Amino acid sequence: xxxxxxxxxxxxxxxxxxxxxxxxxxxxxxxxxxxxxxxxxxxxxxxxxxxxxxxxxxxxxxxxxxxxxxxxxxxxxxxxxxxxxxxxxxxxxxxxxxxxxxxxxxxxxxxxxxxxxxxxxxxxxxxxxxxxxxxxxxxxxxxxxxxxxxxxxxxxxxxxxxxxxxxxxxxxxxxxxxxxxxxx
Amino acid sequence: xxxxxxxxxxxxxxxxxxxxxxxxxxxxxxxxxxxxxxxxxxxxxxxxxxxxxxxxxxxxxxxxxxxxxxxxxxxxxxxxxxxxxxxxxxxxxxxxxxxxxxxxxxxxxxxxxxxxxxxxxxxxxxxxxxxxxxxxxxxxxxxxxxxxxxxxxxxxxxxxxxxxxxxxxxxxxxxxxxxxxxxx
DNA sequence: GTCTATATCAAGATAGAC
DNA sequence: GTCTATCTTGATATAGAC
Numbered sequence: 005x006x007x008x009x010x011x012x013x014x015x016x017x018x019x020x021x022x023x024x025x026x027x028x029x030x031x032x033x034x035x036x037x038x039x040x041x042x043x044x045x046x047x048x049x050x051x052x053x054x055x056x057x058x059x060x061x062x063x064x065x066x067x068x069x070x071x072x073x074x075x076x077x078x079x080x081x082x083x084x085x086x087x088x089x090x091x092x093x094x095x096x097x098x099x100x101x102x103x104x105x106x107x108x109x110x111x112x113x114x115x116x117x118x119x120x121x122x123x124x125x126x127x128x129x130x131x132x133x134x135x136x137x138x139x140x141x142x143x144x145x146x147x148x149x150x151x152x153x154x155x156x157x158x159x160x161x162x163x164x165x166x167x168x169x170x171x172x173x174x175x176x177x178x179x180x181x182x183x184x185x186x187x188x
Numbered sequence: 189x190x191x192x193x194x195x196x197x198x199x200x201x202x203x204x205x206x207x208x209x210x211x212x213x214x215x216x217x218x219x220x221x222x223x224x225x226x227x228x229x230x231x232x233x234x235x236x237x238x239x240x241x242x243x244x245x246x247x248x249x250x251x252x253x254x255x256x257x258x259x260x261x262x263x264x265x266x267x268x269x270x271x272x273x274x275x276x277x278x279x280x281x282x283x284x285x286x287x288x289x290x291x292x293x294x295x296x297x298x299x300x301x302x303x304x305x306x307x308x309x310x311x312x313x314x315x316x317x318x319x320x321x322x323x324x325x326x327x328x329x330x331x332x333x334x335x336x337x338x339x340x341x342x343x344x345x346x347x348x349x350x351x352x353x354x355x356x357x358x359x360x361x362x363x364x365x366x367x368x369x370x371x372x
Numbered sequence: 373g374t375c376t377a378t379a380t381c382a383a384g385a386t387a388g389a390c
Numbered sequence: 391g392t393c394t395a396t397c398t399t400g401a402t403a404t405a406g407a408c
Binding site for chain 1: 208209210211212213214287288289293294296297298299300301302307310311314336339340342343344345346347348350351353354355360363364
């Protein structure tokens with residue numbers, strides 16, 4: 005039986021799951037290693053520190069959203085109505101399919117007041133989300149109105165994810181998506 | 189020079205400040221003690237564990253809101269317009285006056301997936317907020333519409349607090365309060 | 373009520389064998 | 391690439407002197 009080679013990506017995926025559920029500081033290298041079937045020392049072959057895993061986790065998620073969600077907003081071959089529907093559908097799929105809510109939102113509250121590097125990465129991610137949403141809304145609203153609405157709905161989505169996890173109910177979260185679609 | 193007696197309340201206030209800025213797990217008993225001018229061992233004279241400080245912090249904040257914010261909603265000597273204005277004003281005062289946003293929101297994301305006791309306390313607090321807001325809104329909306337709106341605006345407020353801290357700008361947060369007032 | 377001192381444990385991280 | 395072993399630090403918590 006060959007020893008399984010664990011990839012960087014596999015470790016990131018397990019780390020993200022744990023960070024979302026247990027929080028960043030409450031997740032240890034040993035926890036991450038165990039989830040990968042390794043012992044903690046072995047993780048350091050792939051990442052030089054826990055903070056690196058944290059930053060790479062943010063990047064990993066950002067890349068997923070760029071590729072599978074935000075890109076929809078800029079696909080000018082589709083109508084804006086179709087784009088906003090698809091956009092909301094993809095966001096919902098992501099946040100309804102796993103436990104613990106939005107890692108970026110969680111980390112924004114857990115450690116962005118302390119760690120400037122994390123804060124910058126999280127800000128970039130949220131701005132990309134707002135920009136994508138605003139790009140669709142610009143077809144119907146003036147530029148600065150579109151921007152305000154986009155930020156408002158990102159806020160609302162984050163708040164709704166928080167309460168969805170707190171109440172173990174997706175009902176109110178789902179209403180947010182419907183409201184976003186109705187904007188167009 | 190007499191040795192200063194540190195009260196439970198003083199410790200809670202310092203702990204709350206630190207939890208909001210540094211996060212719960214990233215705040216140590218030594219950090220809390222230092223903020224109070226004590227050394228860590230001395231804290232155990234007042235609280236039997238860090239978790240007790242956490243739970244008591246939530247209670248402390250909840251009591252503050254019950255007394256100074258939620259009570260406004262139920263003051264039937266004022267018009268509903270006056271009540272909603274005062275309510276929003278008090279909420280704004282609280283969240284604009286200190287760094288780190290809303291401890292209950294932060295802890296909801298940092299540790300409520302893991303710790304049932306914390307989760308229950310946080311849920312109770314958010315429900316009280318919703319109930320108070322819904323009570324005012326009932327004057328103009330049907331009961332279940334008022335409840336939906338209340339939850340939506342609590343979500344929106346929490347999301348806006350998150351982004352306010354992330355972007356170091358209160359502009360969008362303040363718009364939320366105006367929207368709430370316009371509901372009546 | 374606060375201090376010094378210490379017990380105990382778990383964290384992040386590194387070195388070197390296999 | 392993973393393991394064992396270990397270093398170092400810092401965490402929660404306790405005991406007992408002042």
